Every structure is written in structure tokens, then in C-alpha cells.
Amino acid sequence: MTSRTIKVDYLARVEGEGALYVKIKDERVTDVKLKIFEPPRFFEAFLRGRSYSEVPDIVARICGICPIAYQMSSVHALEDAFGVKVDGQLRALRRLIYCGEWIQSHALHIFLLHAPDFLGYEDAIQMAKDHSDIVQRGLRLKKTGNELLALIGGREIHPINVRIGGFYKVPAKRDFTELRERLLRARDEARDTVRWAARLPFPEFEQDYEFVALSHPHEYPFNEGRLVSNKGLNISAQEFDEHFTEEHVAHSNALHCTLKTRGAYFVGPMARYNLNFDSLSPLAKEAAREAGLSETCRNPFQSIIIRSVEMLYAFDEAIRIIDEYAMPEAPAVEVTPRAATGFGCTEAPRGALWHRYRTDEQGLILDAKIVPPTSQNQKTIENDLRAFVSGRLLLKKEELTWQCEQAVRNYDPCISCATHFLRMEIERE
Amino acid sequence: MASPHSRFLIIGVGNEYRCDDGAGLIVARRLKQQTRDDVTVLEQSGEGAALMEAWKGVDTVVLIDAVNSGAEAGTIHRLEARAQPIPRKFFRYSTHAFSVGEAIELARTLGELPDHLIVFGVEGKTFKAGNGLSGEVEIAVRDTVERVINELARSS
Numbered sequence: 036m037t038s039r040t041i042k043v044d045y046l047a048r049v050e051g052e053g054a055l056y057v058k059i060k061d062e063r064v065t066d067v068k069l070k071i072f073e074p075p076r077f078f079e080a081f082l083r084g085r086s087y088s089e090v091p092d093i094v095a096r097i098c099g100i101c102p103i104a105y106q107m108s109s110v111h112a113l114e115d116a117f118g119v120k121v122d123g124q125l126r127a128l129r130r131l132i133y134c135g136e137w138i139q140s141h142a143l144h145i146f147l148l149h150a151p152d153f154l155g156y157e158d159a160i161q162m163a164k165d166h167s168d169i170v171q172r173g174l175r176l177k178k179t180g181n182e183l184l185a186l187i188g189g190r191e192i193h194p195i196n197v198r199i200g201g202f203y204k205v206p207a208k209r210d211f212t213e214l215r216e217r218l219l220r221a222r223d224e225a226r227d228t229v230r231w232a233a234r235l236p237f238p239e240f241e242q243d244y245e246f247v248a249l250s251h252p253h254e255y256p257f258n259e260g261r262l263v264s265n266k267g268l269n270i271s272a273q274e275f276d277e278h279f280t281e282e283h284v285a286h287s288n289a290l291h292c293t294l295k296t297r298g299a300y301f302v303g304p305m306a307r308y309n310l311n312f313d314s315l316s317p318l319a320k321e322a323a324r325e326a327g328l329s330e331t332c333r334n335p336f337q338s339i340i341i342r343s344v345e346m347l348y349a350f351d352e353a354i355r356i357i358d359e360y361a362m363p364e365a366p367a368v369e370v371t372p373r374a375a376t377g378f379g380c381t382e383a384p385r386g387a388l389w390h391r392y393r394t395d396e397q398g399l400i401l402d403a404k405i406v407p408p409t410s411q412n413q414k415t416i417e418n419d420l421r422a423f424v425s426g427r428l429l430l431k432k433e434e435l436t437w438q439c440e441q442a443v444r445n446y447d448p449c450i451s452c453a454t455h456f457l458r459m460e461i462e463r464e
Numbered sequence: 465m466a467s468p469h470s471r472f473l474i475i476g477v478g479n480e481y482r483c484d485d486g487a488g489l490i491v492a493r494r495l496k497q498q499t500r501d502d503v504t505v506l507e508q509s510g511e512g513a514a515l516m517e518a519w520k521g522v523d524t525v526v527l528i529d530a531v532n533s534g535a536e537a538g539t540i541h542r543l544e545a546r547a548q549p550i551p552r553k554f555f556r557y558s559t560h561a562f563s564v565g566e567a568i569e570l571a572r573t574l575g576e577l578p579d580h581l582i583v584f585g586v587e588g589k590t591f592k593a594g595n596g597l598s599g600e601v602e603i604a605v606r607d608t609v610e611r612v613i614n615e616l617a618r619s620s
Contacts, residue, residue: 178517
């Protein structure tokens with residue numbers, strides 16, 4: 036009888052820190068644990084008793100990588116509670132700032148965190164010695180995303196301009212003139228990025244996933260839509276609790292979120308792409324087809340191509356919004372707080388991010404609940420590892436460990452949202 | 465971003481919602497009130513690409529961040545990026561996968577390090593979710609403010 040355990044105590048190149056543990060006994064995978072600690076429960080507690088107007092700035096601190104996602108889910112949830120509707124150019128500006136966040140987050144993950152796995156380097160620093168052009172391109176694209184964020188959000192990190200009802204101040208049309216030129220150039224580089232990503236080597240690995248993402252009749256989803264899946268789910272954000280459940284698992288403080296009836300599911304770029312291909316811009320669709328992607332992709336290792344397609348789309352969409360932009364008369368619509376419960380779900384770079392708030396008549400927060408994308412993907416990541424390792428038991432330990440880490444990074448897990456620290460172990464006794 | 469003519473840049477890095485992880489930000493805020501006009505002071509979350517962008521073209525950069533290297537809480541480490549690699553364990557507590565240590569090493573590889581990049585690492589005691597510094601780190605923050613001011617006086 037042989038039995039071994041593969042351990043990675045410190046998972047590099049994921050946002051935050053984490054651990055992975057895989058146990059193999061008699062050439063069979065007997066246990067897989069993605070260990071995550073410290074979910075954003077602190078923030079939920081911290082929000083209680085605060086005014087609704089403070090919420091967007093507090094939740095932005097949960098994650099330095101996707102503050103806009105947290106702000107957007109919170110403002111939509113509180114607007115739902117107060118019966119406020121934001122549309123027209125204010126709604127377009129929210130889409131635009133979200134484009135900036137997708138660009139900077141995807142560029143970071145594609146070039147600096149995930150690419151080294153495919154090209155055989157320990158990290159981006161080693162990779163830069165041989166591929167400085169690739170690294171420089173990643174930094175340029177990321178910077179353009181940051182500039183878009185800074186122009187609308189006021190600051191790149193923890194933007195401060197977002198409020199319930201709209202913004203504190205809005206840019207004039209002319210403010211976009213110079214940035215638009217840079218976005219045009221960056222869009223060409225994003226197009227090249229899709230071509231480059233398509234040529235990377237991909238392990239053969241497909242699973243029968245349930246993909247869950249927002250879907251909107253007229254646009255690729257950022258802020259609005261119904262939560263749908265390829266297996267028949269079709270609900271509003273208000274119905275989330277009826278269909279999903281969060282459970283504690285012994286090895287992780289982060290809650291695992293699963294579908295009550297079918298268990299594990301998959302959120303993020305690949306889910307969005309598979310459920311919303313028709314809503315991509317013609318340029319993004321063309322790039323996807325040229326990259327050899329069909330309208331459905333089930334190999335999570337190819338998520339790097341899909342992230343590139345989404346990044347291209349975000350540039351394309353940002354330019355479209357800027358071209359159609361006219362400065363709104365008021366930076367925000369009027370908001371009157373009331374005692375209510377509101378729900379919001381938007382598409383963070385890593386997938387659906389759901390918020391629920393209960394307020395009193397002054398708009399003070401009585402109760403908050405936040406379900407981040409990484410806690411939704413945790414069970415799917417573990418399932419992937421179980422299936423992936425089972426098919427590769429003959430690999431040497433170092434190679435298997437390498438590929439397992441790569442498989443985790445397919446999901447761009449943000450452990451600073453789902454948690455703070457994570458470490459990884461793969462063990463064969 | 466630093467203005468194009470800044471010769472001196474101070475970057476405080478951290479997350480004030482993670483207790484002692486906010487040390488770098490607090491040092492930066494205190495320095496903002498007592499530095500000369502030719503010194504730019506920035507607060508950053510520690511996201512590496514933004515750091516590389518911030519120090520591009522600046523001669524002298526002083527970066528302050530909380531660290532967790534196993535030393536006694538409140539210890540102030542001083543590193544010169546040009547002279548030595550940044551020990552990886554220092555910035556493990558960042559929520560970013562590509563943070564201060566990675567940004568310095570990537571800038572070194574790409575030939576984009578500032579002429580002088582001095583890193584002050586304040587050894588933290590607690591990085592749990594919450595506000596406020598521990599007593600040891602509060603004292604270290606005061607000392608670090610003095611040391612950065614002396615550092616800039618020496619450099620100019």
C-alpha cells in the first residue's frame with residue numbers, strides 16, 4: 036500500500052495567502068482541501084450601525100484589487116433597498132469605471148500571475164529576464180486600466196467618488212480626450228494579447244461545470260442582470276438565498292457557497308463568457324474565434340484566453356461609452372433612506388459578487404451579508420484538483436505540485452476577499 | 465502619482481483595516497504635514513504595478529510598509545533596494561500577490577529601479593482585521609517619521 040500527501044504551504048501568485056492539501060492513497064486521491072481563513076465577516080460586523088453613505092468606502096477596503104466591484108454591489112443593493120434607479124449617463128459611467136477595474140485586474144493576472152505557469156517560470160520576475168516585452172505589455176495595459184479608474188474614481192486604489200445614487204462628481208466629456216487615445220492604443224495591444232494567449236500550451240482537462248453569471252438582454256454583464264446558469268438557474272439577486280447556501284467546512288474559515296440542489300458551481304470570466312458570448316462586441320467575438328475558442332469553453336486552463344478576450348472587450352466597451360458620453364446634469368440622483376432590505380449582485384473581475392443589506396428608517400445598517408466570488412468557486416477548485424490529480428498520478432511530485440498550483444490560479448482566487456492567508460499541501464504517504 | 469519634477473517621493477503602504485498593517489500609511493500621513501514642497505507623499509495599498517508606476521523617473525524614494533519577518537514587534541528595518549534584494553518573507557502579509565517585494569525585484573530586472581530606493585519596514589505585531597496600531601508599532605511609527613526626515617535631509 037502506498038500513500039502520499041502533496042503539500043504547498045504557501046501558495047504564491049494568488050491574491051492573499053493560502054494553502055492546498057492533496058492526499059493520495061493507493062494511487063487514488065482521497066482528500067483535497069483548499070484552506071482559506073478569515074472571510075469578510077469582520078467587514079459585515081463592522082458595517083452594522085454605520086450610515087448607508089459610508090458603506091461604499093468601507094467595503095472598498097475589503098480588496099485592493101477589486102474595490103469597484105465591492106462599491107458597485109453595495110450601491111446597487113442599497114439603491115434596491117431605497118427604491119432608487121440610476122440610469123442614463125450615470126449608469127454608463129458605472130459601466131465605464133467597471134471596465135477600468137476589469138482591465139487592471141485581468142492584466143495583472145494574465146501577465147504577472149498566470150503567464151509564468153504556462154511559460155515555465157517561478158514568477159514574473161524570472162519571466163521578465165527572458166520575456167521583458169510580455170511583462171512590459173502587462174504593466175502598460177494595467178496602467179491604462181488604473182488611469183481609467185483614477186479619472187472616474189478619484190484614486191486608483193480605494194476610489195472615493197462612488198456613492199449611493201451615482202457619484203460625488205462626474206467628469207466632463209473633454210476630460211476623456213487624452214485617455215481615449217491611450218485606450219485606442221491599448222485596445223490593439225489587448226487584441227495581440229488574445230493571439231499570444233491562444234498559443235500557450237494547455238493541459239487537456241474538461242469538466243461538466245455549472246456556470247453561473249449575470250446575464251442581461253442587451254449587454255455583456257457588469258452591473259445588472261439575472262443570475263443564470265447553463266443548467267437552468269434563472270433568478271434575480273433578491274432570490275439568491277432561496278437557491279444558494281453557505282456552509283462552514285472544517286478546514287477553512289471561509290464559507291463554501293453552493294447551489295442547494297446541485298452543489299458546486301463556477302463563477303468568473305469563463306462562466307460569463309459561456310453564458311453571454313452573444314453580448315460581446317464584434318471585435319471581442321472575432322478575437323475569440325481567431326483564438327480558436329468556440330462559444331463554450333470547459334477547460335479552465337484556457338481561462339487565460341478568456342480573460343484576454345474580456346480585457347479586449349473592456350477596452351472596446353470603454354471607448355464606446357466615452358464616445359457616447361455626455362456629462363450628466365447632476366452627479367447623483369436623490370436618495371431617501373428607509374427601513375428595507377436590498378440586494379445587489381455585480382460581476383467582479385473574478386465573478387459574481389452578491390451583497391444584501393438591511394437598513395432602518397434613517398439608513399443605518401442593521402445587517403450585512405457579502406458573498407465573494409472566491410468562496411463560490413472554492414468547491415469547484417477542490418473538485419478540479421481531485422479530477423486533475425487523479426489523471427496525473429504518475430507525474431513527479433514537483434511537476435504535479437506545479438500543475439496543481441496552476442489549476443488553482445485558473446480561478447484567479449482572491450484570498451484577500453475570501454480571507455487573508457492561505458497555504459498549500461499535497462501529500463503522498 | 466508623483467509630479468514629473470519630484471526629486472523626492474515618500475510612499476506609505478498598507479491597509480489601515482488590518483491593524484499594524486496600517487503603519488506605513490500613518491507614517492506617510494504624519495510626514496505629509498511636515499515635509500518640504502519638493503517632496504511628494506503618496507499613500508498606496510501595496511499593489512506592485514502601481515508602485516512601479518509611482519516611482520518611475522524619481523531620484524530618491526522612501527517607502528514605508530509594515531513587515532512580518534519574525535523580529536520583535538516595533539523593530540524598524542532599513543533596506544536599500546539598490547544594495548540588496550528584498551527578503552521575500554518581509555511582505556508576506558500583503559493582500560496583494562504582486563506587492564512591494566515583487567515590484568522592487570521586477571523593477572531591478574527591468575532596469576527601472578530609482579537611483580535611491582530606501583525601504584523602512586516596521587515590524588508589526590498584529591495583522592488581524594481591525595483598526596488601530598499596537599503600542600510597539602505606535603512607538604516605531606514615531607521613530608520612523610524622524611528617520612525618514614533625517615534620510616531626506618541627508619539626500620538633499
